[in-house]
Amino acid sequence: MAPGALAVLFPEFLGDRLRLESWQVGAAGLFIFVCVLIWMAYGVKCPGCGVNLFLHAVGYTKGGNWLHWLLHADTCPTCGYTTKVPTDTVTR
Numbered sequence: 001m002a003p004g005a006l007a008v009l010f011p012e013f014l015g016d017r018l019r020l021e022s023w024q025v026g027a028a029g030l031f032i033f034v035c036v037l038i039w040m041a042y043g044v045k046c047p048g049c050g051v052n053l054f055l056h057a058v059g060y061t062k063g064g065n066w067l068h069w070l071l072h073a074d075t076c077p078t079c080g081y082t083t084k085v086p087t088d089t090v091t092r
Contacts, residue, residue, distance in 0.1 A: 048079045
């Protein structure tokens with residue numbers, strides 16, 4: 001997502017260094033950004049219940065905090081599925 005955002009924000013700077021037109025760099029950046037958002041919207045799901053965590057993060061977190069929530073979530077808000085293994089259940 002970050003490379004796409006950089007290409008959209010700084011097309012002249014990157015275009016000069018890559019010897020491309022600035023509109024080509026901006027269009028490529030926009031394409032990358034949209035593809036990543038589509039992947040996040042359809043690919044980031046809870047393995048336990050299948051709820052779409054990206055749409056949940058965008059819809060239910062406070063303004064501008066959705067990406068932080070999505071990157072740090074370790075428990076599904078719907079079914080409680082967790083990615084961490086409790087240390088007391090590990091056998092040696």
